Amino acid sequence: MAEENPDGVVIGLEIHVQLNKLNSKMFCACSTDYHNSEPNSNTCPVCLGLPGSLPVINEKAVESAMKVGLALNCDIVEQTQFHRKNYFYPDLPKGFQITQYDYPIANDGKIVIESDEGEHVVRIKRAHMEEDPGRMMHIGNIEKSKGTLIDYNRSGMALLEIVTEPDIRSPKESRRFLDKLRNIIEYLEVFDSNLEGAMRVDANISLQGGSRTEVKNISSHKGAERALLYEIMRQKNIMRRGGEVTMETRHFDEEKGCTVGLRSKEAEHDYRYFPEPDLTPLRVADRVPKVTKTLPELPDAKRERFLSQYGMTEMHAKALTSDIRVSEFFEEVAKEVDPKTSASWVADVLKGELNYRELTVDAFKVEDMISIIQMVTQDKITEKSAVEVIRQILDYGGKPDEIVRENGLLKVEEDVVSKAVTETIQENEQAVNDYFAGKEKSLNYLVGQVMKKTRGRADAKEVRELLVDKLNK
């Protein structure tokens, strides 16, 4: 069955991925760690665009871009070239952005995503390298600001702009695509999606019979679905009222969750692209074999391996490989304890607790997970206690054995329970008689007595069964 798309929604995405795991910027040696730095501290004449400064290509950035291109099944161009995109904006220190134009590093790739009718191919048109502008901070709000501050720490950060063909048919599909893209790029160790501004999306969207609009400023993969849902609704309503959707660029207001018109396409800038004279064309074809060798196992391949190597369920394999850190965490745990059990604990329990707290798996130690699972499999604690321990660690920290001890979570050994049951039967003749006389409530009393003797550490259900067992012997 084909995915239902009665409105003829066509979506194409342009995704800016910041290669934020590089040590230095795209065209200079400045540090890329702008999140933890004083504003304008990671700058030099090059990324400030000072007169006389010249760009030098960061070879590592080129190789990272090639890695992404290869992982997205793209062809890597023989020789790549940088161009200047000329426009004036306060965050753009040179008055132009160094980007790529007719010789992007990668062309013609694809990503296969799941859709409701099975696999769906989203073609990648191209991926090109460019530099990030600075970051503007408005004093007060954007409309009535007393002034604007510019932080050039971000200026010159290496970006990869990935452009899809218009193959996406719904906001849900765009979310799946972006999740998959993010997942793949994270596997390549070139990008950390958790940093602010790491992934920014522009979306081109049209409905059957309408013009295309471009929605800019979607600052996360999560925002994309919301922006598209709003934009489809807006376009549908215009058409329903008999109006015409005009070709324009719209701005996504993250706070309000709506899109706002910016400028019509006719008033589009003429960017006057021309080859960057300060950089010579760069032959990259020779490097493809070398870079291909550095490609890690990608999500799809890893999922297949998890299925065959560990015999886990499809659902677990998917959950564990949808985040490279989680997959690595799982494999560490699985070295020590049964993989299927580990898969269940990591995928079903830990991931859920982490998501609930908006934490990443880095917040939890492999050794703690191992020791918790071992306590369960060795019957020292109940599954319920194990979940409790995980929560405690996430909320307050601490070591599993300490938490178990301090909270008295250790299961009582069976002979102790058994002894307590025998004693209770002997010591409570009246209650035993009442039980045989058909007074069911007296059994509750007896359970209570056993629990008292074991100071509550016994499992009440087990105690009840044991009592019935012994009484009826």
Add this chain to the structure above:
Amino acid sequence: MGEPMNISKIKSEIAKTSSEEVLNSYLEKINKSKINGYSTVYDEAVEEARDIDKNGHDGILAGVPVAVKDNISTDGIPTTCCSRILEGYTPPYDAHVVERLKSEGAIVIGKTNMDEFAMGTSTETSCYGPTLNPWDTGKVPGGSSGGSAAVIASDEAPVSLGSDTGGSVRCPASYCGVVGLKPTYGTVSRYGLISYANSLEQIGPLANNVSDVAIMMDVIGGHDTRDSTSVSQKTNYQNTLKDDVNGLKIGIPEEYFGEGIDPEVEESVWNAINKFEDMGATWEKVSMPNTSYALSAYYIIAMSEASSNLARFDGTQYGYRADGDNWHVMASRTRAEGFGTEVQRRILLGTYALSAGYYDKYYLKALKVRTLVKQDFENALSNVDVLMTPTMPTTAFKLGEKIKDPLSLYLADVNTVPVNLAGVPSISVPCGFSDGLPIGLQIIGKHFNESTILQAAYSFEQNTDYNAGRPGEVE
């Protein structure tokens, strides 16, 4: 008539007295000068001279004052491209060439006057007013490195650096009767040179003689990782210069002796060629058929690149800033008030040439012409070792004579711009006088073959006396 100064004389002078004294005598001369050769005089340089006197320095330019064109970044010394828009801008870093000069003990004595953003042939578009030609103060010194040439001729510095985008070192060298070299593209790092037209320009030295130019090239040349277009290795021209042109094959491109050439200039250049023949060289005529298209192609490429290079001057970070209610108004006004007429003209023309719908017609076509011009040089230089032409078709013209007619100014560059399109090296050496004004001979070589043109120029200088006199103090 004064006597030209040179590096070795300066060094013996320093040995006899001190770097500080030599520097001070230069500063005194500069203060008395009327030619307006400097945009900024760096009096604080005395500290560096004292330091060298105190601690010694084994660099080849130890204690030697050097004048640096105002578009080459100098840490702590204003660098304004002689434009109002860079008013108050002091770079926080040294250009590669300045680092090299300093590491050899040279002292930057000041920044030299130039056409605003190196756009001109007369040094009249400077926001600090024109530099006067020391040989005749009613004449222009040439441009755009007019200050760098004039201060050598008037002995306000022994050596200097200029930049040559379409003749900006060779033209003023010719008009001021000094030696100026435009190195092969990629020989000298452009890191720190404020770009006018990146794909065309090189920093080049100016001096009173060829040996000093060779020394300066050895100091400033060589690979620099910060300039991706820098390719060459370190050189040792100063110790390999010989007075020997035996067997040198000279090509004379007829196209460079065309319409507009002053008969006396033509005669002087032919006398020079005959002199080379007397010294053991041979010459033949060569054809460079695409020369007539070079000038238009050059201006389209230069202006296109300039329109982008100069976009950064918007008042946001540094330099002049106009008032405005918002950024767009502020930036527009800054550019309208900060840039001079000629710079604005070139930005507008360059923007036009790069615009959608015109790109193929102008910029792309200019690049094709550039390829043809390059081929002309390859063909011509496959049969001969060097090409010789007049550097400029005339001697220095009157101040104010051409400034109102940009086209006539552009035409003056006809013999120098093809060299920049091709990227080959070229040197201008004095080869005569007309009405007391110097005439320059241009010697063009093959890519990275500076040694041949330096040696030809050196031999010519050793066997002639066109370079023996100086105009003396200009009062």
